[in-house]
Amino acid sequence: MDINNLLKICIKALLNNKTRCFLTMLGIIIGVAAVIAMLAIGNGSKQSIRAEIGQMGSNMIMVSPGNGQFGGVRQSGSSMQTLKLADYEAIVKQASYVDKITPTVQASGQAIKGSNNTPTTIYGVNDQYLDIRGYKIASGSCFTESDILHAAKVCVAGQTVVDELFPGQDPIGQTIRFNQIPMKIVGVLEAKGYNSMGMDQDDLLLAPYTTVQKRILAINYIQGITCSALSEEYTDQAIDEITRIIQTNHDIKIGQENDFNVRSQQEMMETMSSIMDMLTVLLAAVAGISLVVGGIGIMNIMYVSVTERTREIGLRMSIGAKGRQILLQFLIESIIISVAGGVIGVLLGVVAAKIISLFGMATAVSSFSIVLSFLVCVFTGIFFGWYPARKAANLNPIDALRYE
Amino acid sequence: MNEIIRLEQIKREFIVGDEVVRALRGVSFTIGEGEFVTIMGTSGSGKSTLLNILGCLDVPTSGEYYLDGISVREMSKNDRATLRNRKIGFIFQNYNLLPKTTSIENVELPLMYNREVGHAERRQRAIAALQEVGLGDRLTHRSNQLSGGQMQRVAIARALVNNPVIILADEATGNLDSRTSYEVLALFQRLHRDGRTIIFVTHNPELANFSSRTITLRDGRITSDTRNEHMASAEEVLASLPKEEE
Ligand SMILES: Nc1ncnc2c1ncn2[C@@H]1O[C@H](COP(=O)(O)OP(=O)(O)OP(=O)(O)O)[C@@H](O)[C@H]1O
Numbered sequence: 001m002d003i004n005n006l007l008k009i010c011i012k013a014l015l016n017n018k019t020r021c022f023l024t025m026l027g028i029i030i031g032v033a034a035v036i037a038m039l040a041i042g043n044g045s046k047q048s049i050r051a052e053i054g055q056m057g058s059n060m061i062m063v064s065p066g067n068g069q070f071g072g073v074r075q076s077g078s079s080m081q082t083l084k085l086a087d088y089e090a091i092v093k094q095a096s097y098v099d100k101i102t103p104t105v106q107a108s109g110q111a112i113k114g115s116n117n118t119p120t121t122i123y124g125v126n127d128q129y130l131d132i133r134g135y136k137i138a139s140g141s142c143f144t145e146s147d148i149l150h151a152a153k154v155c156v157a158g159q160t161v162v163d164e165l166f167p168g169q170d171p172i173g174q175t176i177r178f179n180q181i182p183m184k185i186v187g188v189l190e191a192k193g194y195n196s197m198g199m200d201q202d203d204l205l206l207a208p209y210t211t212v213q214k215r216i217l218a219i220n221y222i223q224g225i226t227c228s229a230l231s232e233e234y235t236d237q238a239i240d241e242i243t244r245i246i247q248t249n250h251d252i253k254i255g256q257e258n259d260f261n262v263r264s265q266q267e268m269m270e271t272m273s274s275i276m277d278m279l280t281v282l283l284a285a286v287a288g289i290s291l292v293v294g295g296i297g298i299m300n301i302m303y304v305s306v307t308e309r310t311r312e313i314g315l316r317m318s319i320g321a322k323g324r325q326i327l328l329q330f331l332i333e334s335i336i337i338s339v340a341g342g343v344i345g346v347l348l349g350v351v352a353a354k355i356i357s358l359f360g361m362a363t364a365v366s367s368f369s370i371v372l373s374f375l376v377c378v379f380t381g382i383f384f385g386w387y388p389a390r391k392a393a394n395l396n397p398i399d400a401l402r403y404e
Numbered sequence: 405m406n407e408i409i410r411l412e413q414i415k416r417e418f419i420v421g422d423e424v425v426r427a428l429r430g431v432s433f434t435i436g437e438g439e440f441v442t443i444m445g446t447s448g449s450g451k452s453t454l455l456n457i458l459g460c461l462d463v464p465t466s467g468e469y470y471l472d473g474i475s476v477r478e479m480s481k482n483d484r485a486t487l488r489n490r491k492i493g494f495i496f497q498n499y500n501l502l503p504k505t506t507s508i509e510n511v512e513l514p515l516m517y518n519r520e521v522g523h524a525e526r527r528q529r530a531i532a533a534l535q536e537v538g539l540g541d542r543l544t545h546r547s548n549q550l551s552g553g554q555m556q557r558v559a560i561a562r563a564l565v566n567n568p569v570i571i572l573a574d575e576a577t578g579n580l581d582s583r584t585s586y587e588v589l590a591l592f593q594r595l596h597r598d599g600r601t602i603i604f605v606t607h608n609p610e611l612a613n614f615s616s617r618t619i620t621l622r623d624g625r626i627t628s629d630t631r632n633e634h635m636a637s638a639e640e641v642l643a644s645l646p647k648e649e650e
C-alpha cells in the first residue's frame with residue numbers, strides 16, 4: 001500500500017483520539033522538559049561559580065602562614081606570625097612571574113558613624129589589591145603610597161558599609177570610627193554583590209596595611225600575601241618562585257617543613273569544581289528519575305490504550321491489512337506523537353530554564369541534556385507505541401477482535 | 405459448477421481454563437461458485453466459529469480448508485490478508501466499525517489497503533456501496549451517531565465495497581426490522597444473481613427460503629444439508645409488504 005494512504009490512516013487515527021495523543025505527548029513533554037531544566041540548574045550553578053572564581057582572578061596566588069610549630073603544638077594559621085613584610089619585599093624585588101602583589105592583614109570590628117553602626121571587616125592592603133581581586137573604585141580614589149608610608153587613617157568603603165552608615169548621603173570625605181580609630185573615607189568601591197558561597201563581597205573596608213598593622217592590630221607581622229601571576233599559565237612557575245624566595249628568606253633547609261603555604265586560586269577552583277560536579281551528579285540522578293517516571297507515564301498511557309487499539313488492529317487485519325502495514329501505522333503514529341512531544345518538551349525545558357534564571361538561579365541549558373532527554377523519551381514513546389501493536393499484529397484477526 | 409470452498413473434517417477447540425470447548429467437531433462440505441448458502445443452528449452451535457474460519461479470520465485446530473483449491477493452512481499470513489482484502493467480504497455479528505469514524509471512512513477502509521484503488525475511485529465506490537444499503541443520507545455520520553440497524557448496514561456496505569467473490573454474513577439482518585431485512589436479502593439475491601458466492605448465517609428459519617441451500621449445525625456438527633430448488637424472491641415479498649407511511 002502506498003505511503004500516502006498509510007499517512008492518511010495515521011492522521012485519522014491520531015485525530016480520532018486527541019485525548020490519548022495529548023496524554024502521551026504530555027508524558028514525553030514533562031519528561032523531556034524536567035530533565036533539561038534540572039540539568040540546566042546544575043550546569044548553571046557550576047558555570048556561575050567557575051565564572052566567579054575566574055573573575056576573582058584565576059591567576060591569583062595566596063601566601064599564608066602555616067604549618068609552623070611552636071614547641072610541637074600546631075598553631076592555627078592566623079595566630080602565626082611567620083610572615084613578615086620582608087617576605088613581601090623580597091618577592092617584589094626578586095620574583096619575575098609575579099604581576100601585582102600586596103601584603104594583607106585584616107581585622108573585624110564595628111564601624112560607627114553617628115548613630116549608625118555595622119559590623120564589618122577591615123582589610124589592610126596596598127592599592128594593587130583592587131586589581132588582584134577585581135574591585136573598582138566607584139567614586140573618590142584609592143589611598144596613596146604616601147598614605148601607606150605614613151599609616152594614614154584613610155579607607156575605601158564597600159557599598160554595604162556605605163549603605164549602612166550613610167543612607168542617602170555621600171560618604172566621601174566623611175570620617176567614621178572603626179574600633180574607636182577615626183578613619184576618613186577617600187573612596188567607595190563598585191558593588192560586586194554576593195559570591196557563590198553567599199558572602200557579601202561589598203561588606204568591607206580597605207585601608208593601608210600599615211594603618212591596620214600599627215593603629216588597629218598593633219602587630220609587626222603580616223597575615224598573608226596576595227598576588228597575581230603574570231598570566232594564568234605562569235601560575236605554577238610563580239608559586240615555585242615565591243616558595244623558593246620565602247624559603248631562602250626563612251632559612252628553611254631542604255627536607256624541612258615550610259612554615260607557610262602558597263596556594264593558587266586554581267587549586268581552590270578545582271576543589272570547588274569537584275564539589276559542583278557532585279552536585280551535578282545529584283541533579284542528574286534526579287533528572288534520571290524524572291526521565292524514568294516520564295517514561296513509565298508514556299508506557300502506561302500507551303499500554304492502557306491497547307485494548308481499544310487491539311480491536312482496531314483486529315478489524316484492520318480482518319479487512320485485509322497485513323501485519324507489516326499495521327506495524328508501520330503504529331510506528332508512524334508513535335513517531336509523530338513522540339517527536340512532537342519531544343520537540344515541545346525541549347522548548348518547554350528551555351523556557352523553564354529561562355524562567356528559573358529570572359528568579360535569580362543561574363541556569364545553563366546544555367545540548368547534552370537536550371539530546372539525552374529527547375532521545376530517551378522519544379525512544380520510549382516509539383517503542384511502547386509500537387510494541388503492543390507488534391503483539392496484536394501477531395494474533396489471529398478474530399482473537400485481536402475479541403481482545404478484552 | 406466450480407468448487408470454491410472445500411472443508412475437510414474441520415475441528416475447532418477452545419481451551420477455557422482446564423476445560424476444552426469443542427465448537428466444531430468435524431465439519432466437511434463443499435460449496436460451489438455462485439451458491440447462496442444459509443447456515444442455521446441454535447445459539448452456540450458453532451455458526452460464527454465456522455464462518456470465522458471460512459473468512460480466514462481464524463484457523464481450525466485440525467482439518468483442511470481449501471479456498472479456490474489452495475490450502476488456507478499453508479498460506480502465509482500476508483497471503484491470507486490479501487485474500488481477505490480482495491476476495492472476501494465479511495459482515496460481523498457485532499459490526500466491528502471503527503469508533504468515532506464516519507460511515508464513508510469505515511466503508512473506504514478495505515480499499516485503503518488496496519493499492520490498485522486510487523483516492524477518487526475509493527470515495528466513489530464507498531458512496532455507491534452506502535447508497536446500495538440505503539444509507540446515502542448518512543455518509544458523514546460517525547459510528548456512534550448511527551442506530552444499530554444503520555451500523556449493520558454500514559458493515560454490509562464495507563463488506564461489499566471491494567467487490568468480493570465471497571460474501572460471509574454473520575446475522576447480517578439480526579438488527580433490522582422486517583422491511584429492511586428483506587431489502588438486505590434482496591440485495592444479497594441481486595449479488596447472487598451477479599455470480600457472487602454468499603454464505604449467510606442466521607437462526608431465523610424463514611430466511612432460509614431465500615437461499616439455494618441450507619446447512620444446519622448442531623453442537624458443532626452438520627445435522628442437515630438441503631438444497632432449495634425454489635428460492636423465494638425477496639423483491640416479491642418486499643412488494644407485497646405494506647408501504648411505509650412517509
Ligand atoms: N474464543 C472462544 N473461546 C472459548 N469458547 C468459544 C470462543 N468462541 C466461541 N466459543 C464457544 O464455541 C461455541 C460456539 O460459538 P459460536 O460463536 O460459534 O456460536 P454461534 O452458533 O455463532 O451462536 P450465536 O447464534 O449465539 O451467535 C460456544 O459454545 C462458545 O462458547
Ligand SMILES: [Mg+2]
Pocket residue numbers: 451452453497574
Ligand atoms: Mg454467532
